[in-house]
Amino acid sequence: MPSQDDLHSLSEGENAAYPPFDPRLAVRVREQLGLTHGQVAWAVSAFRGHPLHPDVLLAWERGAEVPTTRQIDALAAALWCSPGDLLGEPATLLQCRTLLGLTVEQVATMVGMTRDRYAEAERRNRWRGSGRQTQALFEVLRPPPACFVDACGRTGQLRVLLREAVTGWWPNYVRPVAKIVPVAPAEIRGALEQLHLAYQRIDNHGRTGAGAEAVEREALAFLDRVDEQLWRRLRTQEA
Template structure:
């Protein structure tokens, strides 16, 4: 088995303020691809070692699949090559403009041209992950980079505002919040309507009626945890079937 130093040598530690070019590895997807090919950790680690030019311990690969260690961007590319798949097949959803572009294999120049911006202005938006494009540029952004709703809302700096609306929706009269949420989240209002209704019902099932003592405290913690992750709950509801 690898030592702690061996494992830590494969751990990517981004510097403060650094935006990773790749979304995080999805441990379940990575393990599923390997298992579908019928390969062992040792076989895949050997192939990754060959692609990246230095050894990778099988225990490190196992730790990636368990989510206890995080591969670097270079290691993700090597792992994808070893598993005969695209990097995106092993990763979660992109959370930044940079990650969207990286997964599509576009250069900064190509992305800037596609959305109708100068290179410098687009590069600054990507570096800060702050989108301030016009209506036409925003439409082009969805055509070129295809950002998931969570990524777009985050790049527009409206995640906090969305969380407030979602918390009010699930704890109150949710139909009043369909239109305000739809103005922030780039999906059809009918989809927002269905998602808010389901979230409201899920929250209402966390019922504290008649409970006291430890049981009441446990339910209260569950309700608070639900509200703390309310935006994540929305993205789960809006995720396409089978994704």
């Protein structure tokens, strides 16, 4: 028979309202506070009203088990932080809103949409707002660039541009990419240059047989993940 936490997790769509739990962040926060697994487990148990064995907390930190949304809330309370401090980057409009503790009605009002229209955009994770509504969305939800591009349904288009940029003359793609990715063109320029150089380092010159095949696989893998590498480099620039 499923526990209350299991039922809650299922009703939340497998924790879809929260970004993925990041074990490294949980370890970092706990160690900064100087707390043991036993101390944190006791605090989580007190918050939830259900016992939590320290081994379960250890499993969360090792990535062997994933806590439910309620357990994440309890862990955040035990560690004196917000749930967002234990989670990865939001990937959907729903996750952005949930982290900020806003309701659908509040966001709809602040971006200038009817409740039903915004709720549909969030349900499908497809943004089709006007320029003014989009600006309001950034002010209210502050979606990361990767989240916004995906919500606009332009990830595929971006991948095509990035592949052409890293395999060709990358400066020609700064403006087209900047029209899709909501960051400063100077940041786009720096990231594209880094991506281009990284791809060019995958050198197949003079290699034959298994060596050439290995390089080709590496190059194809790079191109398959080129959008993820863009986001990684943009996050590094922000840091």
